[in-house]
Amino acid sequence: MGLAGTLGLFASIVFHEFCHSIVARQFGLQMKGITLFIFGGVAEMTREPENPKSEFLMAAAGPLSSVVLAGLLYLVFRAGGKIGWPGPVNAVLQYYVWLNLVLAAFNLVPAFPLDGGRILRSILWAVKGNLRWATRVASRLGAAFGLFLIVVGVINFVGGSFIGGLWYCLIGMFIRGASQTSYRQLLMRKAFTGEQISQFMQTNPVTVSCRVPVDRLVHDYFYRHHYKMFPVCDDGRVTGCISTKEVKEIPKEQWGRYTVADIAEASHSDNTVSPDTDAMQALSIMNRTGNSRLMVVVGDKLVGIITLKDLLKFLALKIDLEEDEQIRVPE
Numbered sequence: 001m002g003l004a005g006t007l008g009l010f011a012s013i014v015f016h017e018f019c020h021s022i023v024a025r026q027f028g029l030q031m032k033g034i035t036l037f038i039f040g041g042v043a044e045m046t047r048e049p050e051n052p053k054s055e056f057l058m059a060a061a062g063p064l065s066s067v068v069l070a071g072l073l074y075l076v077f078r079a080g081g082k083i084g085w086p087g088p089v090n091a092v093l094q095y096y097v098w099l100n101l102v103l104a105a106f107n108l109v110p111a112f113p114l115d116g117g118r119i120l121r122s123i124l125w126a127v128k129g130n131l132r133w134a135t136r137v138a139s140r141l142g143a144a145f146g147l148f149l150i151v152v153g154v155i156n157f158v159g160g161s162f163i164g165g166l167w168y169c170l171i172g173m174f175i176r177g178a179s180q181t182s183y184r185q186l187l188m189r190k191a192f193t194g195e196q197i198s199q200f201m202q203t204n205p206v207t208v209s210c211r212v213p214v215d216r217l218v219h220d221y222f223y224r225h226h227y228k229m230f231p232v233c234d235d236g237r238v239t240g241c242i243s244t245k246e247v248k249e250i251p252k253e254q255w256g257r258y259t260v261a262d263i264a265e266a267s268h269s270d271n272t273v274s275p276d277t278d279a280m281q282a283l284s285i286m287n288r289t290g291n292s293r294l295m296v297v298v299g300d301k302l303v304g305i306i307t308l309k310d311l312l313k314f315l316a317l318k319i320d321l322e323e324d325e326q327i328r329v330p331e
Contacts, residue, residue, distance in 0.1 A: 004092045005099075012069065012100050016107075019065035020058055020115075027054035048189065052126035059118035063104040070100035111145035111175060112138035113182045132186065139183040146176025189280060191318045192311075197282050198275035200314050201296050201304035207233045208242055210261035217260055218247060229271075229293045231302050232264045238302040240264040241271050241295060272297045273306065283311055 021031045029049060049055040077093040107115040117138045124134035153168030208221055208230045221230055222244065229243040239261075246263040247255075265271065270289045273282050275296055282294060286308055296304040 001088050001092055005095055008092065008096045009099060012066065012096065012103060015069060016062045016066050016103060019061045023058045023061040024049075024054075027058065029054070029058070048131075048186065049122075052122040055122035055125065056119055059115045059122065062115045063107050066100040066104035066107070070097050070104070073097045073100065109145060110138070111142035112179050113142065114175070117142050117179070132190070135183050135186050139179045142179025142182075143176045146172045146174070146179065148172070149175065187319055188283070188315060191315050192279035192283065195279040195314070196276050197273065197279055197296065197306045198304075200310050201275070201306040202310065203304045205231060205295075205302070205305035207231045207238075207302065208260055210234045210239060210259065210264065212260045213256055214247060214250060214258045214260065214263065215255035217242065218255060222247070227293065229291070231295050231305065232260055233302060234261075237300040238267060238272075238295060238297055239300075240266045267295065267297070267300075271295055274298065275303060279311060279314070282306055283308075286311075 024031055027049065049058060073093060073096045077090060077097060080090050080093060108119075110116040110120040112118060112121055112135070120141070121134045121138040124137055125131050128134065149168050149172030151172075153165045153170075153172060155165070156168060157165030159165075206221070206225050206227070208217060210232050212220075217230075221227075229241050231238050232240045232242050242260050242264045246265060250258060250263065270285065271291055272295045273285065275298065277296075285294060286292060292308040294306050295302060296306055
């Protein structure tokens, strides 16, 4: 019964998120996938909805699907009681019914990024026509709800319900963090959309010859310039890059035996971008690979370096200058 309940839990969450995905695709929003984790699941969108209507319908699809599924399971449960199915089977079916009702009710709480928070954001967005303001309000409510759950968890913990209190605290911290992160992600997307990295990349980066010994590389480049990665060039062509990660794989006493060419990483899509690359795409590559510096190349020619610090400085400046600018509904 425990195994069946667990499988039913994840199946219900997948069905809930799958219905989100179906509606999202009807509005042209591509989904990267559905991820299950300890607190439930999430349908991963490649971008935000373009208008309040698509946001509302996409968010409402999840709770509505859970209610419909609960109703269907309830009919099966009632039929099983009349037919005389074994008690454990009916007990699990009854658990599924309550599980989906609780799933729908919890997601309808108006705390972003829960479905209820997204529904609230779509309404605020439609009323005022300001996506940034609507997201800020919904995110603050989400953070407040997360804090409420943490307080409830602490009270339960002190009262002797250790496991229940711990779960309340963990879920509260998750929702609070997710709501704050969602608002920051919106600001980043809006600030970076349409901005090419050629506008703020470093056009005269420090490069390393492939013939430099590793011990000289450490003392003359890493210790002098304080960068964790340098482009490697040979006769004017960029051949790859060298970072502290490759150097650390060699024992210090053997640094003099190797040159940069021996350990450098070749150029590929995870460490190079073109000058017309969208800033959000460059940030996505950095996030996926863990690289804080990317080489900007045209063919085999190095034209610059884009760093995470450059992106964040541009983000802070643009938000500061355009803080009062409204993000309006597209016409």
